[in-house]
Amino acid sequence: MKLLFEKSVAGRRASRIPSSDVDAKANIDRRLLRDRPAELPELSELDVVRHFTELSKKNFGVDDGFYPLGSCTMKYNPKMAEAIAGDPGYTALHPSLPQLPGGARLVQGALEVLYQTDRLLREICGMSAFSMQPMAGAHGELTGVLMMAAYHKHQGNKKDTILIPDTAHGTNPATAAIAGFKVETIPSDNHGRMDIELLKNALTDQVAGLMLTCPNTLGLFNHQVKEICRMVRDVDGLIYCDGANLNALLGRCRPGDLGFDIVHVNLHKTFATPHGGGGPGAGPVGVSEKLVPYLPISIVSRRPSGRYYLDYNRPHSIGYVAPFYGSFGVILKAYAYILMLGGDGLMRVSENAVLNANYIRHKLKPYYDQAVDEVCKHECVLSAARQAKNGVRAFDVAKALIDRGFHPPTVYFPLTVPEALMIEPTETESKETLDKFIDAMIEIAQLSETDPASLAACPVSTPVDRLDETRAARKPDLALLPTE
Amino acid sequence: MPFIANTEEQRLAMLDELGLTAEQLFDDIPAELRCAPLRVDPGLSEQEVRTRMAGLADRNVSDLISFLGAGYYDHFVPAAVNALVYRSEFYTAYTPYQPEISQGTLQAIYEYQSMICRLTDMDVANASMYDGGTALCEALTMAIRISGRKSLIIDESVSPIHRIMIQSYTDNLGIERIQTPPSAGCANRDRIIEQLNNQKTAAVIVQNPNFFGCLDDFSDLAEAAHAAGALLIVSCYPIALGMVKTPGAMNADIVTGEGQCLGLGLNFGGPYLGFMATRKKHVRKMPGRIAGRTVDRQGRDGFVLTLQAREQHIRREKAASNICTNQSLCALTALTYLSLLGKHGLAELAALIADKTEYACQKLTAIDGVKRKFPEKSIFNEFVIELPYAAGEAVGRLIESKMAAGFPLGRYYPELERCLLVAVTEKRTRHEIDRLADALEDLV
Numbered sequence: 032m033k034l035l036f037e038k039s040v041a042g043r044r045a046s047r048i049p050s051s052d053v054d055a056k057a058n059i060d061r062r063l064l065r066d067r068p069a070e071l072p073e074l075s076e077l078d079v080v081r082h083f084t085e086l087s088k089k090n091f092g093v094d095d096g097f098y099p100l101g102s103c104t105m106k107y108n109p110k111m112a113e114a115i116a117g118d119p120g121y122t123a124l125h126p127s128l129p130q131l132p133g134g135a136r137l138v139q140g141a142l143e144v145l146y147q148t149d150r151l152l153r154e155i156c157g158m159s160a161f162s163m164q165p166m167a168g169a170h171g172e173l174t175g176v177l178m179m180a181a182y183h184k185h186q187g188n189k190k191d192t193i194l195i196p197d198t199a200h201g202t203n204p205a206t207a208a209i210a211g212f213k214v215e216t217i218p219s220d221n222h223g224r225m226d227i228e229l230l231k232n233a234l235t236d237q238v239a240g241l242m243l244t245c246p247n248t249l250g251l252f253n254h255q256v257k258e259i260c261r262m263v264r265d266v267d268g269l270i271y272c273d274g275a276n277l278n279a280l281l282g283r284c285r286p287g288d289l290g291f292d293i294v295h296v297n298l299h300k301t302f303a304t305p306h307g308g309g310g311p312g313a314g315p316v317g318v319s320e321k322l323v324p325y326l327p328i329s330i331v332s333r334r335p336s337g338r339y340y341l342d343y344n345r346p347h348s349i350g351y352v353a354p355f356y357g358s359f360g361v362i363l364k365a366y367a368y369i370l371m372l373g374g375d376g377l378m379r380v381s382e383n384a385v386l387n388a389n390y391i392r393h394k395l396k397p398y399y400d401q402a403v404d405e406v407c408k409h410e411c412v413l414s415a416a417r418q419a420k421n422g423v424r425a426f427d428v429a430k431a432l433i434d435r436g437f438h439p440p441t442v443y444f445p446l447t448v449p450e451a452l453m454i455e456p457t458e459t460e461s462k463e464t465l466d467k468f469i470d471a472m473i474e475i476a477q478l479s480e481t482d483p484a485s486l487a488a489c490p491v492s493t494p495v496d497r498l499d500e501t502r503a504a505r506k507p508d509l510a511l512l513p514t515e
Numbered sequence: 516m517p518f519i520a521n522t523e524e525q526r527l528a529m530l531d532e533l534g535l536t537a538e539q540l541f542d543d544i545p546a547e548l549r550c551a552p553l554r555v556d557p558g559l560s561e562q563e564v565r566t567r568m569a570g571l572a573d574r575n576v577s578d579l580i581s582f583l584g585a586g587y588y589d590h591f592v593p594a595a596v597n598a599l600v601y602r603s604e605f606y607t608a609y610t611p612y613q614p615e616i617s618q619g620t621l622q623a624i625y626e627y628q629s630m631i632c633r634l635t636d637m638d639v640a641n642a643s644m645y646d647g648g649t650a651l652c653e654a655l656t657m658a659i660r661i662s663g664r665k666s667l668i669i670d671e672s673v674s675p676i677h678r679i680m681i682q683s684y685t686d687n688l689g690i691e692r693i694q695t696p697p698s699a700g701c702a703n704r705d706r707i708i709e710q711l712n713n714q715k716t717a718a719v720i721v722q723n724p725n726f727f728g729c730l731d732d733f734s735d736l737a738e739a740a741h742a743a744g745a746l747l748i749v750s751c752y753p754i755a756l757g758m759v760k761t762p763g764a765m766n767a768d769i770v771t772g773e774g775q776c777l778g779l780g781l782n783f784g785g786p787y788l789g790f791m792a793t794r795k796k797h798v799r800k801m802p803g804r805i806a807g808r809t810v811d812r813q814g815r816d817g818f819v820l821t822l823q824a825r826e827q828h829i830r831r832e833k834a835a836s837n838i839c840t841n842q843s844l845c846a847l848t849a850l851t852y853l854s855l856l857g858k859h860g861l862a863e864l865a866a867l868i869a870d871k872t873e874y875a876c877q878k879l880t881a882i883d884g885v886k887r888k889f890p891e892k893s894i895f896n897e898f899v900i901e902l903p904y905a906a907g908e909a910v911g912r913l914i915e916s917k918m919a920a921g922f923p924l925g926r927y928y929p930e931l932e933r934c935l936l937v938a939v940t941e942k943r944t945r946h947e948i949d950r951l952a953d954a955l956e957d958l959v
Contacts, residue, residue: 035626035854045855046593048863052945055877057869059893063730065760068862070633071853076595079854083599083623083847090619092607100609107518108607111561117597120572125583126784127922128576132911134919140574141783154554166645166785169827169839180687205827205837209656211687214832252543283541285550303518307844308620309610309642309804311786327683350683354586354648354676355784367568371517373558383519383526385540390529406535406543433616441612444828461520462529493615495817503809503821507798509639510629 032089032494035082036511039072045079070513089494090308091438097464099391101410101441101453102200102248104278104300109371112304112364121363126355135340142339145356146331148315148366155369155377156274156294157287158317162326163362164353168275171295171314172206172242177349178293178318178325179240179269180210185325185347188267190239196225198249198445203242203273212239219447223249223403227259234262240269245286246276248445248453250388250407260290269293269322277301278457279385279408282378292319298358302365313361327352383458384409387465391454394469398476402448410455414448423479423486425450430489430497431478435471517558578917580947582875584897584938585726585922586647586674587787588776590754591942596778596851605847610804610840614819620843621818624806627850634756634853635770636763637792641803642820642841647773648680650789651720651750653802653836654769655681657793658718658746659690660835661800666691666715670702672725673750675927681720691715700729700889700899708739716745718769723751723759727924728897728936729889730759737766753777753790753849755895757865769793778852779845788845799825802836864941868896871948872939876900878952879937884959888934897938899924899931902959906935909958918954 074082092098098105116122121141129135129142149161165171176193183190193207196217204214215233220226224247241263246252253259260270272291278301280286286294298304299312306312318326328348329341356362372380385408392401392411402412415425429439429452441453456465478486490496521529530537541549559567581589600606604619611617611624624642631640644650655667667685669678671694678694685692695706702721711719719740724730737747746768754776762770774788775781793801799822807821827834856864876898880887888899902909906923913920925932939948 032622034622034629035850036629039858043857044860045595045857046860048860048867049941051867051870053871053874053948055870055874057866057873057895059730059759059869059895063732063760063893064758065756065764068858069756069761071630071856071858071861073857073859074854076593076855079851080595080599082854083851084602086619086622087599087602087604088619089617089622090604090608091613091616092604094603094607098609100612103609105609109518109561111565113601115565115568118569118572120569120575120577122780122782123577123589124575124783125581125589125781125919126587127583127585128579128919130926131583131914131919131923132907133914137576137579137914138783140571143571143574151555157550166649167838167840169837170645170649173837177683177687184687200839201827201829201831201834202837202839204832205830205834208832208834209837211689254543254545254548257548282553283550284544284548288550289548305606305844306609307606307842308608308617308623308847309840309843311645311842311845312840313786349686351648351676351679352683353785354646354680354787358785359783360780360786363568367564369555370559370564370567371561374553374555376517376519376558377553377555379516379519382537382540383521386521386526386529386533386537389533389535389540393533406540408543429613430615433613438616439613459518459520462525464520490615494618495615495811495815496813498614498811498817498819499809500819500821503807503819504824507639507805507822508808509798509805509821510625510632512629512632512638 032085034511035072038074038078041073043073043075045074045076096436097460097468098438099440099454099456100438101455102275104455104457106303106457107459108303108305109368112367115367116360116363129341139339142331144363144366146333146339148362151369152296152315152317156317157285158294159320160323160326161315161317163315163357164327165295165314165316166353166358167310167312168295168297168314169202169206171316172202173210174316174327174352175271175293175295176206176210178322181325181349182269182322183239190237192237193239194233194241198247198447199242199244200248200273223251224253227255234266236266238266238268240271242271242273244273244276246279246408249402249412250410251403252408256289275300276409279381281381283381287319292322298361298365303368304361304364311358311361313358325349380458387456387458387460390465391456391469395472398473410453412448413452415450415452418476418479419450421479421483423483425452427486428452428475431475431486432471433490434492437468437471579919580917581919582921582937582951583919585936586773587781588938588940589781589942590776590940592778593855595855596848599851600844600848606844611820614817618818621806623847623850625808625818627846628806630850630853631790631792634753635792636761637770638795639798640790640792641801641805643846644789644791644803644838645842646787646789647750647771648677650771650791651677652681652684654748654771654791655718655720657769657800657802658748661797662717662746664715664717665689666712667718667720668693668695668707668710668716669720670695670697672697672702672727673720673722674726700727700892701731707736711739711743711745713743716743718746718748720748723749724755724895727889727899728894729892730895732760732765734765754865757861759895774849777849779848786842786845788842788849800835803838804841867941868939871943872896872898875937875939875948878948879955882952882956882959897936899934899936902933902935905932912958913954916954918951920951
């Protein structure tokens with residue numbers, strides 16, 4: 032398919048710019064102007080519409096089919112949320128308005144959305160306060176680690192190390208490093224949980240904190256979590272909960288009660304806002320009482336009169352991690368979703384997410400190795416190690432699933448499991464869908480015995496087949512620049 | 516039940532198959548760690564939620580005439596933009612980890628990267644970042660990695676919002692931040708060059724048009740920075756690039772900016788779009804996702820995420836950034852918006868905005884007691900006027916009559932307490948500008 036730029040025809044136009052209603056002419060020093068227009072394509076509106084419609088047909092979203100991408104919680108994105116977030120009463124609001132004298136009263140509805148979402152997340156996670164600023168999960172992690180740094184600085188602590196288990200998502204160590212900390216990796220025991228003896232040895236006075244994913248990336252809840260938090264606190268460390276897997280815990284237990292000081296919540300996972308092909312997301316961050324002073328500014332507060340306002344008067348704050356109040360349009364959708372679910376609905380989410388994951392795990396147990404053979408939470412990690420002996424790797428299983436109409440699971444993660452297939456069905460999928468997926472997985476397992484070569488050819492049903500990633504990296508072609 | 520597919524019958528059948536009760540699914544969470552029932556109200560119907568959310572939207576102003584900008588602008592968005600972006604194949608997908616079923620997203624990212632390069636006159640762009648501020652923060656840590664140096668020179672006419680973000684991002688990194696006050700509304704050459712150190716300076720950071728709306732040509736600063744072995748980072752406003760000199764033409768090394776103006780709403784602060792472009796030689800030090808063109812087994816063109824050896828899922832604590840994904844849907848919005856405007860549309864839009872801004876500037880500064888601040892500088896879409904008293908006070912009074920006159924600069928620049936930053940887009944009519952002038956005249 033041609034690129035937009037290759038479809039360009041000189042002189043073709045999609046839009047007409049309004050004619051000027053003023054007689055003034057700009058008076059810009061010629062030396063500050065560009066010599067010629069930017070080489071954007073020249074297309075009709077129909078050209079543009081057909082181009083992107085054709086592109087969309089080469090994509091696969093949750094609306095197209097089952098998307099069990101482990102750790103990403105690809106649940107159904109309700110349409111009502113899009114309708115609400117498209118309301119001009121929200122989309123047209125300038126973020127600086129409440130900073131103007133008398134401006135806060137013009138945005139009371141928007142401030143209430145932020146305030147109420149904060150209150151709901153506090154209750155769901157058991158934390159003392161949230162910042163809505165972080166614009167993605169990894170951004171929430173960064174905000175949390177920056178608060179760790181500020182806390183220790185304020186306490187006069189000289190701590191420079193953050194502990195991270197080996198099963199953690201790559202963003203955890205990357206975040207700790209870009210925030211200026213050293214990273215020490217704690218290996219897992221053979222049940223896939225952080226080795227508590229090794230943790231003990233690592234807990235020196237240098238330890239600023241521990242980042243833990245709960246449940247972990249094998250989909251397991253660590254029953255020793257409270258003890259771990261206590262051990263870290265004993266060296267005046269802070270405990271960070273990567274809340275990427277919160278879906279499994281809704282209404283069951285709360286990070287704050289477990290002893291975590293910081294948690295980020297991926298609204299685009301747990302609270303069903305669309306992933307957008309890779310963003311925008313939102314990663315609000317909640318903290319325990321002792322970290323409240325360090326939250327980013329501003330915080331939405333409420334006066335006794337019921338009026339909402341922005342509180343910037345927080346001298347220990349780490350400052351701004353976002354220009355304003357975070358991904359407001361995403362927060363709106365998550366708020367509406369929580370209102371629709373209610374307290375009872377949140378409990379049903381975790382139950383059905385866990386039930387669906389265990390159903391898949393149980394049904395596939397005879398065919399695939401399991402990372403750990405026990406009841407999992409929202410996701411299960413299988414291994415294609417058995418199939419790999421016949422030359423069929425996790426990668427091939429993934430490509431074969433594509434031909435059978437499914438988005439593949441996450442593969443090769445966590446790194447501690449060979450040939451990992453990380454499957455997260457979510458609560459919004461039905462038993463019929465799970466059964467079809469299970470049948471496809473079984474068929475692939477059988478083909479890996481009888482006809483492994485047929486799997487190596489997959490996918491055959493897609494606009495392109497397996498792409499040459501080595502060539503892409505060796506001879507980078509990253510943009511079509513104007514010819515000249 | 517909303518958003519849960521399994522019927523009670525199916526649920527029981529599945530539990531039966533597992534040989535478990537619903538409670539046993541959570542047996543691994545010890546009883547003492549369980550929480551009490553959440554104090555969250557019972558669920559509502561869609562109709563009830565829509566009514567409540569519409570009620571909240573009604574408590575936001577909807578009939579304001581706004582000259583508020585300060586980096587975030589109220590532009591017109593053609594209907595085709597959202598019609599395309601809200602195709603569910605785009606918005607309900609995730610990061611294109613499986614390229615064979617993600618060619619739509621991947622080709623769009625490649626085209627977006629090409630579009631950003633063409634706008635800025637740079638060689639390569641990444642797949643986008645959270646917003647203009649985070650893109651700028653990532654750019655300066657990139658400059659630190661490239662140069663192996665740890666000192667930054669930041670012109671104070673760079674957005675104060677972005678400068679606070681830079682401070683938050685770098686506070687724990689042992690980085691020296693030298694902020695230089697502008698001279699007559701533009702980056703102060705003498706101060707910057709005096710601070711440039713050929714052992715320490717990693718980058719000089721400037722913005723065009725700057726926070727005061729003044730246009731500049733940073734070619735001289737690029738030359739000075741390069742002579743000291745430092746990089747020049749330029750943050751820019753992409754609509755202005757329809758007519759103003761590009762950062763590429765000024766020899767900038769890294770270019771960033773806020774893409775909110777490219778078809779995204781103001782959305783009360785987000786989601787927004789950060790863009791980043793650089794020179795080819797720096798691409799392996801650039802943070803963020805990047806899409807590249809390659810071929811499949813049959814030699815057909817296709818797109819993949821590439822140069823992933825920079826990224827957190829491979830490199831973990833040695834990664835170029837902790838960023839996991841991009842701002843894909845917002846980048847797609849910008850791409851469709853720029854495609855619809857096209858080569859001449861963008862240039863004409865920029866010219867229209869510049870003309871209206873000039874009109875507004877003439878009109879407001881014709882008021883007795885209102886002066887143009889930095890009158891010798893060229894402006895594009897925004898300018899500063901000085902009032903006889905605190906600008907915040909004037910803004911507060913005008914808000915009563917449903918007019919946001921601009922951004923009072925005293926919030927970030929105490930010495931400019933009487934100054935007001937006024938922004939104009941193609942949506943502001945002559946009538947509205949005249950109304951602002953009349954209202955301001957009445958006040959002054």
